[in-house]
Amino acid sequence: MIEKEDIYIALSDVYDPEIRINIVDLGLIYKVQIANDTVDVEMTLTAPNCPASPEIRSKVIQTVKQLKGINKVNLNVVWEPAWNPSMMSEEAKLDLGYDVFCENERKW
Numbered sequence: 001m002i003e004k005e006d007i008y009i010a011l012s013d014v015y016d017p018e019i020r021i022n023i024v025d026l027g028l029i030y031k032v033q034i035a036n037d038t039v040d041v042e043m044t045l046t047a048p049n050c051p052a053s054p055e056i057r058s059k060v061i062q063t064v065k066q067l068k069g070i071n072k073v074n075l076n077v078v079w080e081p082a083w084n085p086s087m088m089s090e091e092a093k094l095d096l097g098y099d100v101f102c103e104n105e106r107k108w
Contacts, residue, residue: 002034002039002067002068002070004032006067007034007041007064007067008029010066011024011029011064012024012025013063014060014063017055019096021088023043024089025088025089026087026092027083027087027089028043028044029042029043030042030043030078037069037070037071038073038074039067039070039074041064041073041075041076042078043060043075043076044082044083045083047083053077057075057077060075061075
């Protein structure tokens, strides 16, 4: 049986082609729900006019559908809460040059 962790692991293979960081570490995945053979994914993008939006959306659906026992993926892209760099994992922040230790001093 597929667990949420399996979905997150699979989605960590989906990269934002412009930033070259996976969408899980970027903090773009807000919610994953599994009901029988259907997965609902709620996510955002780094910007509403993201040119990579169609590619990222397609890869999310394809990636989750490839998991054993999953037949349907519902993808909902939301804009609230708005994405900001503080949502990234520490690894992603380091990869992009953000100072993890001074995060509270920065205004995004």
